[in-house]
Amino acid sequence: MSRPSTYSHDFCEQVLAWGEEGKSITWMAAKLNVSRDTVYEWAKVHEEFSDALTRAKTKAQAKWEDMGESGLYMKEFQGATWIKSMAARFPDEWREKSETAITGAGGGPVKIIATDHDEAL
Numbered sequence: 001m002s003r004p005s006t007y008s009h010d011f012c013e014q015v016l017a018w019g020e021e022g023k024s025i026t027w028m029a030a031k032l033n034v035s036r037d038t039v040y041e042w043a044k045v046h047e048e049f050s051d052a053l054t055r056a057k058t059k060a061q062a063k064w065e066d067m068g069e070s071g072l073y074m075k076e077f078q079g080a081t082w083i084k085s086m087a088a089r090f091p092d093e094w095r096e097k098s099e100t101a102i103t104g105a106g107g108g109p110v111k112i113i114a115t116d117h118d119e120a121l
Contacts, residue, residue: 005042005045006033006034007042007045007046007049009048011032011042011049011052012048012049012051012052013052014028014031014032015028015049015052015053015056016052016055016056016059018031018056018060019055019056019057019058019059019060019063020056020059020060020063021060021063022060022063022064022067023060024060024089025039025040025053025057028056039053060089061089061090061093064085064086064089064090065086067082068082068083068086
């Protein structure tokens with residue numbers, strides 16, 4: 001038998017306010033005294049909470065982007081620390097991505113030529 005849910009409709013407004021402050025989902029879960037998994041489960045079950053949580057994440061990212069933009073004008077701004085934080089908090093848009101591709105001539109496939117090295121001896 002499972003425990004009754006501690007979910008409340010009031011949580012929608014709370015997570016939106018916390019999102020405006022730039023708080024993470026983990027921080028919000030801690031304030032609600034539940035696990036992050038519980039927060040995500042509530043979002044699956046309660047459409048209004050899912051919407052509020054999605055908007056809160058957007059607001060949090062906007063807050064952090066504003067802080068970075070403001071920091072650019074500050075002499076002591078730690079840009080490297082800020083960008084690492086952004087990449088960790090918002091990987092879909094801020095993670096550095098690199099790709100390596102090996103291609104043949106003109107971007108085509110790589111030509112593979114099999115040889116018998118024993119014949120050269």
